[in-house]
Amino acid sequence: MSLLGDFRRVVELVKTQGWRYPVGIASLGVVNISDVLAPVFMALAVELTQAEFTGDPVNTPTPLALLGITPDTFTIITAVAVFLVLQVLANIARYPMLMQVAVPSHEITQLIRRRIANHLLAQSQSWYDKSRSGDIMSIATSDVQAVRMMLGPGVLIAADTLLLVSLVLLMLSILSWELTLITLIPVPFILLITNKLSHLEFDRFKDVQEDLADMTERARESYAGIRIIQGYAREVYDRRRFAGFSERHFGKNLRLARVRSFFEPTLDLMLGVSTALVVIFGGIGVAKGTMTLGTFVAFLFLIRYLSGPMIGLGWSVSLFQRGRASMHRIDELCETELEITNAPNAKTAAGPGGLKVQNLTFRYTADRVLEDGTVQKAPKHPVLRDISFEIPAGKTLGVFGPVGSGKSSLACVLTRLYDPPAGTVFLDGEDIRELTLESLREMVVLAPQETFLFSSTVARNIVMTRDDLIERPDQGQEEVVRVARLAHLHDEVEHFEDGYQTMLGERGVNLSGGQRQRLAIARAITADPKVLILDDCLSAVDTKTESAILQNLRTVLDGRTGLVISHRVRAVQDADEIIVIEDGQITQRGTHDELLAQNGYYARIAAEQSQAKGEAA
Numbered sequence: 358m359s360l361l362g363d364f365r366r367v368v369e370l371v372k373t374q375g376w377r378y379p380v381g382i383a384s385l386g387v388v389n390i391s392d393v394l395a396p397v398f399m400a401l402a403v404e405l406t407q408a409e410f411t412g413d414p415v416n417t418p419t420p421l422a423l424l425g426i427t428p429d430t431f432t433i434i435t436a437v438a439v440f441l442v443l444q445v446l447a448n449i450a451r452y453p454m455l456m457q458v459a460v461p462s463h464e465i466t467q468l469i470r471r472r473i474a475n476h477l478l479a480q481s482q483s484w485y486d487k488s489r490s491g492d493i494m495s496i497a498t499s500d501v502q503a504v505r506m507m508l509g510p511g512v513l514i515a516a517d518t519l520l521l522v523s524l525v526l527l528m529l530s531i532l533s534w535e536l537t538l539i540t541l542i543p544v545p546f547i548l549l550i551t552n553k554l555s556h557l558e559f560d561r562f563k564d565v566q567e568d569l570a571d572m573t574e575r576a577r578e579s580y581a582g583i584r585i586i587q588g589y590a591r592e593v594y595d596r597r598r599f600a601g602f603s604e605r606h607f608g609k610n611l612r613l614a615r616v617r618s619f620f621e622p623t624l625d626l627m628l629g630v631s632t633a634l635v636v637i638f639g640g641i642g643v644a645k646g647t648m649t650l651g652t653f654v655a656f657l658f659l660i661r662y663l664s665g666p667m668i669g670l671g672w673s674v675s676l677f678q679r680g681r682a683s684m685h686r687i688d689e690l691c692e693t694e695l696e697i698t699n700a701p702n703a704k705t706a707a708g709p710g711g712l713k714v715q716n717l718t719f720r721y722t723a724d725r726v727l728e729d730g731t732v733q734k735a736p737k738h739p740v741l742r743d744i745s746f747e748i749p750a751g752k753t754l755g756v757f758g759p760v761g762s763g764k765s766s767l768a769c770v771l772t773r774l775y776d777p778p779a780g781t782v783f784l785d786g787e788d789i790r791e792l793t794l795e796s797l798r799e800m801v802v803l804a805p806q807e808t809f810l811f812s813s814t815v816a817r818n819i820v821m822t823r824d825d826l827i828e829r830p831d832q833g834q835e836e837v838v839r840v841a842r843l844a845h846l847h848d849e850v851e852h853f854e855d856g857y858q859t860m861l862g863e864r865g866v867n868l869s870g871g872q873r874q875r876l877a878i879a880r881a882i883t884a885d886p887k888v889l890i891l892d893d894c895l896s897a898v899d900t901k902t903e904s905a906i907l908q909n910l911r912t913v914l915d916g917r918t919g920l921v922i923s924h925r926v927r928a929v930q931d932a933d934e935i936i937v938i939e940d941g942q943i944t945q946r947g948t949h950d951e952l953l954a955q956n957g958y959y960a961r962i963a964a965e966q967s968q969a970k971g972e973a974a
């Protein structure tokens with residue numbers, strides 16, 4: 358977007374805050390004017406007092422002195438009183454000046470954060486597959502902060518600069534408009550330099566932010582993989598690797614800092630040029646008698662007042678360019694198309710939960726960034742081919758097949774974590790793409806193979822899908838114990854020091870793989886869905902516990918539609934129908950007994966597994 362376009366965006370954001378920014382900037386005006394006038398009245402009071410006692414005439418070039426005010430006690434008291442009023446006014450106005458700009462800048466960033474969060478919550482799985490969490494994290498933190506700096510201090514410094522420059526120029530032009538024009542000769546150069554350097558600042562800051570995102574991602578990777586790094590004694594390699602990234606980031610920051618350090622001295626140099634021009638032309642004026650010495654000195658004195666705004670100009674341009682660069686990065690994130698959304702006039706799923714899949718062929722379109730940061734290419738061929746089956750409401754389908762055959766992909770497609778092609782998946786006769794995502798995902802719940810534990814208690818992690826239970830902890834506790842028993846997790850949780858109040862996640866207890874899987878089952882049961890998909894979520898559980906859970910799951914699945922995915926025969930053998938998926942295609946279907954009677958993959962694996970069980974016994 359162009360500079361003008363970005364400026365409009367900033368104005369739009371500022372407008373969302375109503376009168377607050379104008380009030381803040383007006384207060385800034387009061388502060389500035391009071392600050393400039395207060396010393397004038399102070400000087401006047403001193404001179405009036407001196408004149409009153411010595412009888413000398415007033416010779417201060419102040420507006421009131423110029424008005425020919427005669428020194429007497431009343432005027433002295435008035436001058437002192439005005440000085441005091443201005444001081445009080447300046448200090449009172451400082452509060453709205455800061456509050457009416459700082460608070461809205463925080464509120465706008467809160468809006469931006471919400472926009473980012475809403476967008477991220479609505480993004481599809483395939484977008485997450487190709488995105489790096491370091492990028493997202495640095496946009497949500499560092500870039501949002503840069504926008505806040507633009508809308509808070511940036512706006513205040515820019516307004517301050519503008520006001521001070523206008524005030525000084527006004528006073529200069531009162532003294533001599535000809536000399537004021539001469540003072541302004543370097544302005545085109547200032548604009549040129551500002552333009553050039555501000556573009557550099559924009560580009561280099563964007564580069565720094567992109568690099569910061571990269572470094573955040575690398576740091577995240579290292580910490581996520583710390584067990585592997587320590588387990589393989591790769592600390593020295595990782596330290597060197599990270600030092601490399603850090604050095605690169607330092608270099609980029611240095612390049613950015615150079616712009617600023619070049620900016621301010623250059624602007625100050627331009628001010629020096631203005632001063633030199635005033636000395637030359639003003640000096641000539643004094644020599645020729647067209648300008649009084651007093652005016653000349655006052656002029657030089659006022660010009661030095663511009664050095665503050667020059668620094669302010671450099672600073673605000675820098676804050677604006679950084680804010681702009683960050684705004685672009687935020688927009689880039691939030692304007693990525695949402696791949697999976699509600700169709701126009703989407704219906705609410707409300708049937709008994711009959712599922713039908715018809716000639717489903719599905720392929721991944723995006724490469725996937727794995728946990729360790731490596732990129733896995735999307736398979737060239739579809740991972741599911743021409744899949745058809747039907748599960749009447751209340752019945753259970755077993756999905757059986759080797760590792761990598763496409764079973765989890767099927768589970769994801771049924772909940773629209775990835776979108777199936779239109780006309781291939783139906784819930785109670787409705788294409789799932791025509792149902793609202795909320796109602797579909799309330800009705801069809803997936804307990805995944807690998808689950809995520811939030812940094813919260815065991816109880817909260819289990820009831821996370823049920824607002825009613827979160828709000829009523831007493832009822833919630835009963836339900837938590839009930840489902841934990843069904844998932845065979847209760848006895849172990851009871852042995853935790855804080856029971857169901859034990860903290861999990863990053864700063865809490867790390868559950869074993871089997872415990873996590875059972876928590877995932879408990880979480881899914883609590884959601885009380887009509888269709889429950891269990892994606893191989895007993896793979897890390899020992900066979901004795903598996904039998905006990907499978908027994909309980911019969912009760913859980915009673916009256917629900919079930920889809921039990923596994924590569925263990927025991928987990929699927931009780932299903933009303935079993936399909937065998939190999940290399941993305943259904944190769945066998947039937948009941949357990951029918952499949953055992955066929956001489957196929959199912960019977961072979963069943964024999965292997967029962968032999969392994971016999972050996973183990």
Ligand SMILES: Nc1ncnc2c1ncn2[C@@H]1O[C@H](COP(=O)(O)OP(=O)(O)OP(=O)(O)O)[C@@H](O)[C@H]1O
Nearest residue numbers: 486721725735736740759760761762763764765766
């Ligand atoms: N998000 C993804 N992006 C790209 N490819 C993927 C993605 N998820 C899975 N795949 C690939 O799709 C194929 C099928 O994987 P899927 O996880 O569906 O198999 P699975 O039968 O569930 O295996 P497992 O029992 O190991 O979970 C694999 O080749 C896998 O690498």
